[in-house]
Amino acid sequence: GIRFNGPAELLWALGGVGGQALSGPLAIGADFAGHLGAPQVRGVVRGKGLRYENTAFGTVVDALDLDSRFVDSRLEIVRLAGRAGDGGTVAASGYADLSADKGFPIDIRVQLARARLARSKAIDATVSGTLAVTNSKAKGALIAGDLTLDRTRYTILRPAAAEVSELDGVRRKNATPVAAKTTTPAPPSVFTLAINLTAPNQIFVEGRGLEAEWRAALRIGGTADAPVVVGPVTLERGTFAFAGRRFDLTRGIIRFAGENPANPTLDIAATTTVDGLTATIDIGGRAFAPEIAFTSTPALAQDEVLSRLLFGSSIASLSPTQALQLAASLNTLRGSSGGGFNPLGTLRKATGIDRLRLLGGDTTTGAGPSVAAGKYISNRVYVEVTTDARGYSSTQLEIGLTKTLRLLSAVSSFGTSNVGLKYSRNY
Numbered sequence: 001g002i003r004f005n006g007p008a009e010l011l012w013a014l015g016g017v018g019g020q021a022l023s024g025p026l027a028i029g030a031d032f033a034g035h036l037g038a039p040q041v042r043g044v045v046r047g048k049g050l051r052y053e054n055t056a057f058g059t060v061v062d063a064l065d066l067d068s069r070f071v072d073s074r075l076e077i078v079r080l081a082g083r084a085g086d087g088g089t090v091a092a093s094g095y096a097d098l099s100a101d102k103g104f105p106i107d108i109r110v111q112l113a114r115a116r117l118a119r120s121k122a123i124d125a126t127v128s129g130t131l132a133v134t135n136s137k138a139k140g141a142l143i144a145g146d147l148t149l150d151r152t153r154y155t156i157l158r159p160a161a162a163e164v165s166e167l168d169g170v171r172r173k174n175a176t177p178v179a180a181k182t183t184t185p186a187p188p189s190v191f192t193l194a195i196n197l198t199a200p201n202q203i204f205v206e207g208r209g210l211e212a213e214w215r216a217a218l219r220i221g222g223t224a225d226a227p228v229v230v231g232p233v234t235l236e237r238g239t240f241a242f243a244g245r246r247f248d249l250t251r252g253i254i255r256f257a258g259e260n261p262a263n264p265t266l267d268i269a270a271t272t273t274v275d276g277l278t279a280t281i282d283i284g285g286r287a288f289a290p291e292i293a294f295t296s297t298p299a300l301a302q303d304e305v306l307s308r309l310l311f312g313s314s315i316a317s318l319s320p321t322q323a324l325q326l327a328a329s330l331n332t333l334r335g336s337s338g339g340g341f342n343p344l345g346t347l348r349k350a351t352g353i354d355r356l357r358l359l360g361g362d363t364t365t366g367a368g369p370s371v372a373a374g375k376y377i378s379n380r381v382y383v384e385v386t387t388d389a390r391g392y393s394s395t396q397l398e399i400g401l402t403k404t405l406r407l408l409s410a411v412s413s414f415g416t417s418n419v420g421l422k423y424s425r426n427y
Contacts, residue, residue: 001030001031001032002028002030002031002032002043003029004026004027004028004029005025005026005027005028006025006026007023007024007025007026008022008023008024008025008026008047008050009021009022009023011026011028019054019055019056020052020053020054020055021051021053021055022050022051022052022053023051024047024048024049024050024051024064025047025048025049025050026045026046026050026066027044027045027046027047028043028044030042030043030045030070031043034073036100037099037100037101038073038099038101038102039073039098040072040073041070041072041073041075041098042070043069043070044067044068044069044070045066045068045069045070045075046067046068047064047065048066049064049065050062050064050065050066050082052064052082056120057117057118057119057120057123058118058119058120059084059116059117059118059119060084060085060116060119061082061084061090061115062082063082063083064080064081064082064083065079065080065082066079066080067079068080073097073098073099073102074095074096074097074098075096075097075098076094076095077092077093077094077095077096077108078093080092080093084112084115084116084117085114085115085116085119085126086116087114088114088115088116088126089111089112089113089114089115090110090111090115091110091111091113092109092110092111093108094106094109095107095108096108102137103135103136103137104135104187104188105134105135105136105137106134106135106141107132107133107134108132108133108134109130109132110130110131110145111130112127112128112129112130112131112147113128114126114127114128114150115127121155122154122155123152123153123154123155124151124152124153125151125153126149126151126152127147127148127149127150128147128148128150129145129146129147129148130145130146130147131143131144131145131147132144133191135187135188135191140188141188141191141192142191142192142193143191143192143193143194143195143224144193144194144195145194145195145196146196146198147195147196147197147198148197148198148199148200149197149198149199149202149203149216151202152203152204153204153205154203154205154206155205155206155207156205156206156207156208156210190223190224191224192221192222193221193222193223193224193227194220194221195219195220195221196218196219196220197216197219197220197231198218199214199216199217200215200379200403201213201215201376201379201382201400202354202376202379203215203216203233204354204355205238209240209241210238210239210240211238211239211240211241211357212235212236212237212238212239212240212249213235213236213237213354213355214233214234214235214236214238214252214254215233215234216231216232216233216234217231217232218230218231218232218233218256219231221258222258222260227260228258228259228260229256229258229262230256230258231255231256232253232254232255233254233255233256233264234252234253234254235251235252235253237249238252239270239357240270240281242281242309245272245274245309246272246357247270247271248270248272249268249270250269250270250280251267251268251269252267252268253266253267253268254266254267254268254287255267262287263286263287263288264286264287265284265285265286265287266283266284266285266286266287266290267283267284268282268284269281269282269283274308274309275308277296277297277298277300277305278296278297279294279295279296279305279308279309280294281293282294282295294306296308303315353373353374353375354374354375354376354382355372355374355384356371356372356374357371357372370386370387371386371387371388372384372385373385379400380399380400380401381397381398381399381400382397382398383395383396383398384396384398391413392412392414393412393413394410394411394412394413395410395411395412396408396409396410397409404423404425405421405422405423406421406423406424407419407420407421407422408420408421408422
């Protein structure tokens with residue numbers, strides 16, 4: 001028999017699970033009989049106001065209540081529910097069988113409703129949907145389901161140092177080889193994945209000059225130890241700041257093809273206009289080794305285009321100092337530097353705004369250098385307000401009518417207004 005009524009962290013520490021913690025009052029009363037292949041158990045496991053934390057992703061599930069009971073060889077989860085973020089919930093029910101003879105069958109259903117499952121410097125994600133965690137002799141261990149990313153923000157940080165590789169099969173010289181041990185059935189440690197992950201919008205990516213919103217339709221396979229991602233991530237809207245100028249993203253598709261680790265193909269274009277020259281940055285290739293090219297209208301050489309962007313003059317008239325600055329800008333574009341303090345990002349987080357960016361003057365509207373702030377009113381309604389120091393302001397409204405059709409409207413303080421429809425579809 002086992003009797004325990006105390007802090008859950010005491011039992012959790014015995015499991016040796018790193019980077020995770022479970023705390024709060026937990027009560028266990030159970031009597032075990034039979035044998036390991038087919039145990040007979042009677043009892044209950046209950047917790048009230050528990051708190052789970054994952055330090056790697058910043059996941060916190062609190063106000064967690066557990067009501068479960070042992071029936072024969074099964075631990076039946078009658079109720080497991082908690083709070084994940086502001087207004088987000090996590091709930092689960094089902095069973096886990098302790099019988100080795102049966103192959104440790106599992107059938108647990110998880111329901112997520114705007115649950116904030118990640119909250120770190122790199123990623124902040126809110127998720128809804130269902131997951132099924134199962135295990136059987138016939139189909140093995142599987143995690144399957146359909147999830148929707150309600151809101152995701154990813155910040156591109158400076159790459160971390162390379163991890164130290166572990167060498168397998170190393171033994172002391174002249175040591176006696178260890179005899180192979182006979183294996184016995186054990187609970188599953190690696191689960192196969194079959195998860196559909198969608199996001200109609202509100203995947204915000206920022207850092208290294210990028211401020212963009214994306215949508216996604218991904219399929220996650222492989223295993224929990226080595227997940228495989230397949231599918232596209234497509235641009236909604238965005239800007240890219242480079243060399244003191246703002247580029248508007250006109251095309252953006254990131255395609256995952258199942259590599260492990262993930263190394264998607266890039267197809268991104270950003271355009272700006274300066275002194276009658278329309279310059280475009282094309283980013284292709286793979287994420288680990290992107291291929292960057294400059295094009296322009298009228299057509300000029302790449303170094304000439306960059307020189308016009310940086311200094312407003314031809315490359316032939318650059319001074320040695322300007323030539324060094326030109327080389328440094330290319331290195332920045334290729335990601336050899338980055339990180340550091342991001343004042344706009346800090347202000348955006350403090351105000352709760354979805355997008356915050358600085359814009360240059362616009363001769364077509366008469367606006368001077370201005371600031372634009374955007375916010376999602378609902379999943380389908382996006383509002384952005386732009387204003388400068390001269391009294392100019394404009395309001396843009398975007399309403400998603402269907403998955404492919406959107407209504408666009410804009411009104412400015414100078415008396416101009418427009419309404420339009422935008423149709424987009426992935427093939």
